[in-house]
Amino acid sequence: MNIEELIVKTDKFNKEEIQKYNPDMEVLHNICLKAGIRLAKEYGADENIVKIALSMMDSKLPEASHLGKPKEHVSMSSDATKEMLKDINFLSEHDKENIIKCVEEHHGVEKYFSIESEVVANADCYKFVHPKGVLFYSSMLGRRFHDFNKELDQLEFKLNEKHNTMSLPLVKDELESYYEFFQKAIKEARKGE
Secondary structure, three states, X not given: OOHHHHHHHHHHHHHHHXXXXXXXXXXXXXXXXXXXXXXXXXXXXXXXXXXXXXXXXXXXXXHHHHOOOHHHHHHHHHHHHHHHHOOOOOOOHHHHHHHHHHHHOOOOOOOOOOHHXXXXXXXXXXXXXXXXXXXXXXXXXXXXXXXXXXXHHHHHHHHHHHHHHOOOHHHHHHHHHHHHHHHHHHHHXXXXX
């Protein structure tokens, strides 16, 4: 196996997990992957590590959500990543640790393990702050909750969570105005309740 084959393997693993539990999530993954590749190039991060980490970071989210414990998806995804990498000989131990840290830190941390980890966390912001991600996620929430107030609460929670994760200047430049727009839109939607 080589790095390109590992990228294909992790992408396939992620897509199979999505198809098992929540096919809608593939659209959000693709938004994130596209942003991650672009950010890796912009910030000189190892694109291969970023691609692997982006496939693995939420790989267990569909299953964790299905089991009613979505908050455990980070540790579940980390465990799946460790299992995936354990017999890989062409990556250094540092590269393996870097991929695992990218998965574990994708919700944001005070100090990132690497530029790859910061790129992965910032790429994840596009799923919940960029208009394509927000509107698609909103449609998913509508199908899940059938309760407009719950939908607004979850949408606002993810919007704020990802706004607090944004750390790269390019990401802030691209997403800040969208964040403000959607915050205002949510506030307007709540008026007169």
